[in-house]
Amino acid sequence: MSKLANFHKVKNRCTKILAIGRNYVAHIKELNNAVPSQPVIFMKPPSSIISSGQSIVMPYQCRNLHHEVELAVVISKHAPMNTVTEKNWQEYIGGYCVALDMTARDIQDDLKNKALPWTLAKAFDTGCPLGPLVDAANVDVNKCRLKLTVTNAATKQSEVRQDGTCDLMIFKIPQLISFVNKYFSLNECDIILTGTLYSYIFCFRR
Amino acid sequence: MSKLANFHKVKNRCTKILAIGRNYVAHIKELNNAVPSQPVIFMKPPSSIISSGQSIVMPYQCRNLHHEVELAVVISKHAPMNTVTEKNWQEYIGGYCVALDMTARDIQDDLKNKALPWTLAKAFDTGCPLGPLVDAANVDVNKCRLKLTVTNAATKQSEVRQDGTCDLMIFKIPQLISFVNKYFSLNECDIILTGTLYSYIFCFRR
Ligand SMILES: [Mg+2]
Ligand SMILES: [Mg+2]
Numbered sequence: 021m022s023k024l025a026n027f028h029k030v031k032n033r034c035t036k037i038l039a040i041g042r043n044y045v046a047h048i049k050e051l052n053n054a055v056p057s058q059p060v061i062f063m064k065p066p067s068s069i070i071s072s073g074q075s076i077v078m079p080y081q082c083r084n085l086h087h088e089v090e091l092a093v094v095i096s097k098h099a100p101m102n103t104v105t106e107k108n109w110q111e112y113i114g115g116y117c118v119a120l121d122m123t124a125r126d127i128q129d130d131l132k133n134k135a136l137p138w139t140l141a142k143a144f145d146t147g148c149p150l151g152p153l154v155d156a157a158n159v160d161v162n163k164c165r166l167k168l169t170v171t172n173a174a175t176k177q178s179e180v181r182q183d184g185t186c187d188l189m190i191f192k193i194p195q196l197i198s199f200v201n202k203y204f205s206l207n208e209c210d211i212i213l214t215g216t217l218y219s220y221i222f223c224f225r226r
Numbered sequence: 227m228s229k230l231a232n233f234h235k236v237k238n239r240c241t242k243i244l245a246i247g248r249n250y251v252a253h254i255k256e257l258n259n260a261v262p263s264q265p266v267i268f269m270k271p272p273s274s275i276i277s278s279g280q281s282i283v284m285p286y287q288c289r290n291l292h293h294e295v296e297l298a299v300v301i302s303k304h305a306p307m308n309t310v311t312e313k314n315w316q317e318y319i320g321g322y323c324v325a326l327d328m329t330a331r332d333i334q335d336d337l338k339n340k341a342l343p344w345t346l347a348k349a350f351d352t353g354c355p356l357g358p359l360v361d362a363a364n365v366d367v368n369k370c371r372l373k374l375t376v377t378n379a380a381t382k383q384s385e386v387r388q389d390g391t392c393d394l395m396i397f398k399i400p401q402l403i404s405f406v407n408k409y410f411s412l413n414e415c416d417i418i419l420t421g422t423l424y425s426y427i428f429c430f431r432r
């Protein structure tokens with residue numbers, strides 16, 4: 021199947037994106053957060069997915085939009101609640117891709133101050149750009165390196181904004197997938213975002 | 227179409243459930259919350275949907291599960307972002323049903339104390355029981371009354387737990403649907419939960 025066909029299949033069949041917050045120590049320190057005792061989970065809907073080449077829309081009321089580059093896990097088959105374990109988890113992995121967990125940081129800060137859900141800051145349309153799907157057999161997560169470079173369209177100048185390795189995740193993929201499966205059945209093409217390295221600089225402001 | 231066929235269509239086609247928090251003054255006072263200046267939005271995935279007759283599962287780590295009876299709006303057709311207004315909103319309403327926004331209150335309280343997302347408290351499997359779909363033409367929302375009665379299976383004793391009218395919503399359906407559409411495109415069978423009256427008493431404890 022072509023990469024584009026793969027993308028359309030994922031976008032059309034996906035029923036939820038479960039995202040992990042605070043899964044790298046550097047990103048936790050940067051935002052002055054506490055190291056969590058279990059995974060922090062939030063959600064994006066399939067309508068947030070776009071492919072590379074599509075435009076990210078600045079969300080309503082947002083003036084400070086951050087990119088968070090993350091490794092995304094694509095689920096291969098239906099898993100009823102409490103079926104995925106730290107031993108059998110690989111049966112449920114269809115592939116990996118690079119994702120951006122786009123975050124309206126100003127909206128998120130406001131919601132956090134009010135102890136409100138993060139949905140408006142995270143789940144908006146175009147908030148989950150996905151790169152091409154890579155077969156699980158070709159990926160060794162502990163050797164993955166994620167690097168995000170932003171190029172200014174006008175000046176053509178490029179800047180590396182995020183660069184790091186996935187072996188530094190606090191909760192590893194077997195733990196993450198078995199933990200979320202205690203609350204959620206998983207479906208083919210559901211996605212797990214595994215958290216960002218650090219972000220340190222703004223993506224877009226207005 | 228039979229009611230069951232309708233239910234299966236909604237469950238299978240739904241891509242997201244957008245839920246409104248704190249939309250009735252009585253429920254806000256009961257939980258000591260502030261009256262919001264704009265709708266509070268959180269999300270449940272399609273995997274949380276069950277039909278009447280199916281069992282609600284006590285979520286992992288939850289000891290205090292609340293029912294919140296709510297009017298659910300089922301979307302009739304695709305709406306790109308920023309297309310639904312307070313004038314044309316009725317075109318996008320396929321029908322209404324009664325829903326339960328099942329809430330792991332202890333988990334939610336813990337997440338709120340840490341300013342974390344509500345996902346684990348709200349989005350778990352079986353967390354969104356739906357009643358039969360009623361055609362929009364047969365519903366006058368301002369005359370809807372929601373009543374929740376719990377019957378103890380052992381003693382056969384019944385108790386009214388929630389009872390009130392939908393005309394007391396703070397943000398009405400035209401405002402809610404046009405607001406969420408500023409962030410989210412909507413799809414046929416997507417669902418909006420419009421908030422609960424009050425809850426005052428526990429549903430299940432263990
Ligand atoms: Mg949330
Ligand atoms: Mg992230």
Ligand SMILES: [Mg+2]
Binds near residue numbers: 245247294296327
């Ligand atoms: Mg509710």
